[in-house]
Amino acid sequence: MRIKEEKVSHVPSMKLLRPRLSPAPRIPTLCVVGLAILAAALCAAAHASAQQPPAATPLQLHYALKLDRPSTHLLDVEISVGGITQPSLDLAMPAWAPGRYAIYDFAKNVQEFSARGAQGQELVWDKIDKQTWRVDTSKAGGTLKVRYRVFANDLSGSFSQFDTSHAIVNGASVFLYVAGHKPDSLTLDVNAPPHWQVISGFSSSTAQRNFQVPNYDRLVDTPLEISPECKLEEFQEQGKIFRVAVHSYDTDDDARAKLVAGLKKIVHTEMAGMPSPDFSEYTFFFHFAPDIAMGDGMEHLNSTDIIVRGGLETAVPEALETAAHEFFHLWNVKRLRPAALGPFDYTRENYTRSLWFAEGVTTYCSYLALLRSGLWTREQFLKRLGEEIRALEQEPGRSLMSAESSSFNAWFYDRSPQMQETNFANGTISYYNKGALLGMLLDLEIRAQTQGRKSLRDAFVEMYHKFYESPPTSYYGPGRGYHEADILMAVNAVTGSDFASFFERYVRGMEPLPYAETLKLAGMEFRTSVAAGTAPDLGALVRPEDMGARIVAVRPGGPADRAGLSRDDLLISVDDQSLATEELQDRLKIYPPGAKVPFAIARHGQREIVMVTLDPPPPNVYSIQELAGATPEQIAAREAWLGSK
16 A cells, blocks of 8 residues: 655644554553453454354355446445355444555445345344444345445545446445355446446456456455546566556546556566566556545555546656555565455454555565666665655654554554544654665665675565465465564575564664665765755644644644644744745744744634744755765675666
8 A cells, every 4th residue: 555645834844643642541450350351341242243253154145236326426235145044144344444554434335224035025134333234034035135325435545436437446345244254255246337347356358247256355355447438458577467447537648658658667677576476467547636635555466556646647657656566565465464464354453563564665665666667767766765764854753653563553543534633743653654764774784794695575585485375374365474573584584694683673663773874885875964045943843824824743842842832823923924925934044043033823812922942954855875985895785776686
């Protein structure tokens, strides 16, 4: 998965809303046993309905999806269940979608649920929790037919959208499952207008409307694009077929050709460096939309769903960058996966401490692919790594949250709806961001420890053979999941060295990352500076408003904090100069560091003056450049890293 974040004005750069866990309250010792018993009982009651033990005999499952009235955005779903012997069945809607670590409760959009038996008779049913419908099947005659509708008007990698131009169906947001029967095979019929084509990872034919699906997890993991307007092209690499489906509101044949040409380079580069995956066809779904809030990307077993904000003509570079990330996921996450990520419990969070590796290191590998495919120059590659360093170093949370902790707590802030005020901006980091930098450092350290014979790629391959190519441990698919300690073991195995200290200090710990020392191994120099014209530091993240600038977050210990400015304060003016007519950053440029500046603020409807002593601006330019006077060994390491090896 790859997400784009909205930007907020800042002085200097700080990040917008990420998570921070409040300290757990102290519980009296005498209450512990009672609370534990109560918690166990509540947990059992909450999950019993959706976690029934598998039945001895699989059910006959048939799903039908009908696209009838696009103006209503309602998808009609029918599920037929045969071979029923139990007196009741639970049907549940997932609370989340694999690849997006957030509870969305897709059942919110389910309406008009009904249940009938073999003779069409109405059956009694009850909704027993927020996502589970229990149907009395004692008088069903062995057969159940459930019908319901799903409101679908959200273009993203997790939700679904149905309108006059297309339907993008992400299964977790549309299809109920029969509890205890996710492993059962099923069939899917798609009833769409005759002139609409159906594109999915189930079939290479756009005319096919009936599909055989091995289990519910595969149904969820295979998005469908159903549209009269989607453009479809294909190419081959290593004997496998790659399809490119483009849904866009503008038509630009030259831009689409540029997109496909770039994809060919990405696919060639990434497949050349990794084991050949076990599919015959792979589909890239692209949606270009100018009227969405942000872009998105979601990985699947033999496809990816990429949503880009903007028109096809201008957004191809962003689309290719996202594609490089999502395509690498077919190895890292979709096949080589953390133990918690498959098979899935769709009723609750599925925790893992390895998202820094699954997502963040994937980001680093996608940057390498863009470089080695020729889509990026060396300068672009190094600039992007410098931007990643800048992003982490300006996070107050880097000394409070580790890469593992950020991974584990992703469920609080991975596009998760926030109903309460949080201190995420000061207390958290991104596992994407720090994971990408850990990937860079591990890659360079592995190369140095092995005198250039091995790289991070070899650790991936080691894990891929050990876990994905091992005998299956469940119905979900080949292989088994890995645990956090297995990443360290793989790095140790390919290097013959012990990286335990690295993982303890930088992955599980919060020590500053050793950029300069490690980059020097590859003949590179790490530099920091302050850009010319940078204003002194206020130490606050702000959002422009009509009357001034609203403080979104205050950096602990910074000038705003020392002066007593607070989150939600409205900055009205600086030295009587209005912030409604000029941005805060521009107003502050005229002051030297150390200046005492009067701010007029509004707080709880009252105006007051607050004196703030500005700090020197912190470094805001982080660059990686060739080391002057590098040794022949350093130059060789640099060329191997930035070249094709």
